[in-house]
Amino acid sequence: MNSLYDFFIAPFVEFGFMQRALLGSLMLSIGAGPVGVFLTLRRMSLTGDAMAHAILPGAAAGFLLYGLELVPMTPGGLVAGMVVALGAGAVSRLTVQKEDASMAAFYLIALSVGVVMVSMRGSSIDLMHVLFGTVLALNTDALVLIGLVTAMTPVTMLVFRRALIAECLDPLFLRSVSGLGSPVHFIFLGLVVLNLVAGFQALGTLLSVGLMVLPATAARFWTSRVETMCVVAIAIGVLSSIGGLLLSYHFSLPSGPAIILSTGVIYAVSVPAGPRGVLATMRPRTSHRTA
Amino acid sequence: MPDAALTFSDLTLGYAGHPAVHHLSGLVPKGSLTAVVGANGSGKSTLMKGIVGMLPPMTGSCTVTAGTRVAYLPQQSELDRSFPARVVDLVSLGLWPRRGLLGRHRSEDKDAVSKALTAVGMSGFEKRSIDTLSGGQLQRALFAVVLVQDADLILLDEPFNAIDARTLGDLIALIKRWHGEERTVLVVVHDLDLVREHFPRALLLARRPVAWGDARETLAPENLLRARRFHEARDENAPWCEPENDHDHSHAAQRAAS
Structure with a gap:
């Protein structure tokens, strides 16, 4: 019994940084999960x-000016994310290029610009922090930011849920009954960027999308309802989050990657x-019903 | 003259400078049932998009009488059948005009949805996932969406494609019920015998309107022959359609006088 306590509970009771890491990653899971679905x-x-x-690159601009501080890096990241989303969308709408190709072009440019900017001032350790996050070093500012995004995301999604579902299910129908199609698309993209920025310090730029997309892809195998998929x-x-932090604590693994690996x-x-x-789908059926 | 549900005045709709519906004028009386016929590429679907407002007119106008609620069933639905939704979720989309984004779905709304499913012969399918439906069942469900919308002007773009005889009969009966309820209905149809049998009015398009009125007269052999002469392929070098070298001679006369 005691060893169970030592393994599962003690790390979170004894260490403040583990508590903050747990709180941060739990809040991120709640916000990013439904967005990912x-x-x-x-x-x-x-x-x-x-x-x-x-x-x-936006976060890197903040880093160049103020060092590894979340508060200046956040608005920079938000702006850069929006510029790339809108820019890629505009290129695909105004030219023959499809959105996946223009998106790939924009993000590859952005990623290389960002890495160059971080390397100009920081060490390779700073670069590692930017790319993979430092969930064990979440400070109060970061937790407040994550908390705000987490509080806002489900509320926004509940308010717009009918439009979000209609836009996925039958976009042409939504266009024929309401002008909400495009606004809802951009509100949704805004939520994606906000949640990625919130996850940025904890999981880094390469892995913050992990807590968004991986749980959603896994949930698809367990249910066929949107609402339950969000909950799952x-x-x-x-x-x-819990499993990854414990693995990271007991086996000295990098914590961000350990969380995503658990997912x-x-x-x-x-x-x-x-x-x-x-x-379930491949199992050969030896019997069948009459109708 | 009966009240109009829909008025076209010199309406031209098209893509990239090329007209797909060319200079259409006239009105659709309130409560009428009209079949829109014509070859592939003759502008039928384009006209539907123009009426819903998804395609702005190049010239002229298309006016839906104020206060008319419109329901539109497109030919190529962009419905994502892999989306995890049940039949009842799909049909509840039709509640949008009544309840919008935030209005609560009341018990009478749920009644309306289950009544619509019964009317299309799909009661018992409420909980079925939409990716398990056959083509005909899906078309019935989409008709249920239109039913729930409770619209005054109903636009159906080729609703009878790949539909078996029994489903066809049921859907025709629904359309006649709407007609009996004084709703205005426009249906894009290819089967001319079907039009002669069931539709009082018809509009024959060949980019330009060839004939419009009583269905049997519209589908007379000489009209069909005229409609067949039109060329589907658009001519990249076609001359610009200008008022003076075309039909609107009053403009030319004015210009000559000035």
Whole structure:
């Protein structure tokens, strides 16, 4: 009994940095999970990835001016994310290029600009922090920011849920009954960027999209309702936050990657084992019903 | 003259400078049932998009009488069938004009949805996931969405494609019920026998309107022959359609006088 306590509970009771890391990653899971569900259902998982990289030059500008501080890095990241999202959208709308290609072009440029900017002032350790995050060093400012984004995301999604679902299910229908189609798309992109920026210090620019997309992709194998998918995605995020931090503590693993790796394990289990997974759909049926 | 539900005045709709519906004028009386016929590429779907307002007119105007609620069932629905939704979720989309983004769905709304499902012969399918429906079942469900919208002007773009005889009969019966309820209905149809049998009025398009009025007269052999002569392929070097070398001779006369 005692060893169970030592393994699962003690790290979070004894160390303040573990408590803050847990609080931060739990809040991130709650905000990013439902956003990720809609992102994957709209076949925009890779857009999320691209946006996460696109944040980097903005955050790097903040870093050049103020060092590794979240508060100046956040607005920079927000602006850079929006510029890339709107720029890529504009190129695809005004030219023959499709949005996935223009998005790839924009984010690759943004990522390289960002890495160059961070390297100009910082060490390679700073670069590692920017790319992979420092969830064990979350300060109060960062927690407040994450808390605000987490409070705002589900409220916004609840308010716009009918439009979000209609926009995924039948965009042409939404256009025929309401002018909300485009606004809802941009509100949603705004939520994606906000959640990525919130996850930036904890998980870094390369992995902050992990807590958004991976739980959602895993949740798809467990349910066929949007609402339950959101709940399952949050639950998977919460489980992997706890599991990842414990792994990181006990086995001295880098904490951000450990969290995402835990989500990856849940995904790997869900693909075969979920009720909509490989085993359930591939199982040969020896009997069938009359109708 | 009966009240108009829809008025076209010199309406030209098209893409990239090329007209797909050319100089259409006239009115659709309130409560009428009209079949829109014509070859592929003759502008039928374009006209529908113009009426809903998804395609702005190049010239002229298309006016839906104020206070008319419009329901539109497109030919190529952009419906994402892999989206995790049940039939009842899909049909509840039709509540949007009544409840909008935030209005609570009341019990009478739920009644309306289940009544619509019964009317299209889909009761018992409420909880079914939409990716398990057959083509005909999906078309019935989409008709249920239109039913729930409770619109005064109903636009159906080729609703009978890949539909079996029984479903066709049920959908025609629904359209006749709407007609009986004094709703205005426009349906894009390819099967001319179907039009002669069930539709009082018809509009024959070949980019320009060829004939418009009583269905049997509109579909007379000489009109069909005229409609067949039109060329579907658009001519990149076609001359610009100018008032003076075309039909609007009053402009030319004015210009000559000045």
